[in-house]
Amino acid sequence: DVKVTQSSRYLVKRTGEKVFLECVQDMDHENMFWYRQDPGLGLRLIYFSYDVKMKEKGDIPEGYSVSREKKERFSLILESASTNQTSMYLCASSSGQGTQAFFGQGTRLTVV
Amino acid sequence: GIQVEQSPPDLILQEGANSTLRCNFSDSVNNLQWFHQNPWGQLINLFYIPSGTKQNGRLSATTVATERYSLLYISSSQTTDSGVYFCAASPYFGNEKLTFGTGTRLTIIP
Numbered sequence: 001d002v003k004v005t006q007s008s009r010y011l012v013k014r015t016g017e018k019v020f021l022e023c024v025q026d027m028d029h030e031n032m033f034w035y036r037q038d039p040g041l042g043l044r045l046i047y048f049s050y051d052v053k054m055k056e057k058g059d060i061p062e063g064y065s066v067s068r069e070k071k072e073r074f075s076l077i078l079e080s081a082s083t084n085q086t087s088m089y090l091c092a093s094s095s096g097q098g099t100q101a102f103f104g105q106g107t108r109l110t111v112v
Numbered sequence: 113g114i115q116v117e118q119s120p121p122d123l124i125l126q127e128g129a130n131s132t133l134r135c136n137f138s139d140s141v142n143n144l145q146w147f148h149q150n151p152w153g154q155l156i157n158l159f160y161i162p163s164g165t166k167q168n169g170r171l172s173a174t175t176v177a178t179e180r181y182s183l184l185y186i187s188s189s190q191t192t193d194s195g196v197y198f199c200a201a202s203p204y205f206g207n208e209k210l211t212f213g214t215g216t217r218l219t220i221i222p
Contacts, residue, residue, distance in 0.1 A: 031208045037153075042214040043198070050208065058209065059113075088153055094208060098142035100160040101200070101210055106153040 003027070006091050006104040013111050019078040021107050023091030032074035033092040033101070034058075034066065043090065049074055081111045114139045114203045118213035125189055126221055133184040133216045135199030143202040143210065144175050146184050148195055155198065158184070189220045 007022035025032065031050050035043040035058075045058030047066040055066050063085060067075045074093075078085055088108050094101040115138035125131055137144070146158040159166050159173040161182065166173055170190075175182040186193055196215040202208055 033210065035212075040214070043200075043212040045209055045211070048209055056209075090153075090155065092155075092210070094210075097208060098162065098202070100145060100157065101143075102157065103147075103155040106155075108153065 004091055004093055004102050004104040006089075006107050008107050009105065011107055011109045013078075013081050013109065015082060015111055017078075017081045017111075019081045019109070019111075021076040021078075021089055021091075021109070023074045023076070023093075023104055024072050025074075025093040025102075026072065027093065027095065027102075028071065029093035029095045030071075031094045031096065031101075032068065033094075034064075034074065034076045035090045035092065036060070037088040037090060037106075046076065083111050085109065086111045113209070114141070114201055114211050116199060116201050116211050116213040118197075118199050118216050120216060121214070122217045122219075124219045124221065127189055127191060129189050129220075131186045131189060131218065133186075133197055133199075133218075135182040135184070135201075135213055137180050137182075137199075137201045139180070140204035141177065141180075141201045142204045143200075143208075144182055145200050145210070146173055146182070147198045147200065148193075149198065149215075150195060158197075186218075189218075191220045191222055194218055194220045 091104040147155040163177040
């Protein structure tokens with residue numbers, strides 16, 4: 001079975017802190033994604049990576065950056081956390097064009 | 113980009129009833145998936161179905177790609193079917209970004 005693992009289930013950070021959310025997949029997938037989920041807004045794509053060191057902005061990249069130094073790991077970075085970044089963050093991976101995506105368990109981030 | 117719309121937004125049914133959830137999409141797709149989000153937030157894969165029909169137990173799905181819609185059927189609903197169901201799609205011509213609908217919240221009453 002494909003496994004996508006996010007490093008934390010719950011996280012509480014202070015405003016202004018630099019925050020790292022980590023995601024690891026074990027199926028040698030080319031594509032990896034970061035989404036955030038907010039009530040009433042569904043899932044919105046933050047960033048997408050289609051290969052090591054390659055990335056594309058999603059629909060809401062402002063305030064975020066990403067890093068993919070190894071194929072299996074995709075990190076989401078909040079450079080200076082703000083309260084409006086309090087949300088559920090979901091990581092996903094897929095093997096290529098037109099293939100099934102698999103999601104991690106999610107990280108519920110609270111910025112105080 | 114591709115638009116994905118789901119209906120209805122909310123559905124409340126008695127246990128044992130059948131339900132149909134709909135997903136409309138605005139472009140040709142090479143990926144169409146249905147997910148169930150459990151109470152802990154995990155997205156569970158139900159179907160990968162860019163076209164055709166699939167069945168898995170009490171659940172089945174049909175995608176009519178030429179008419180740009182997909183349907184998720186749940187028969188003999190159980191309380192454990194409650195939760196939010198999402199449809200997501202990526203366009204046939206383009207990159208792999210999966211765009212999600214806003215979901216259908218299904219509540220099954222005992």
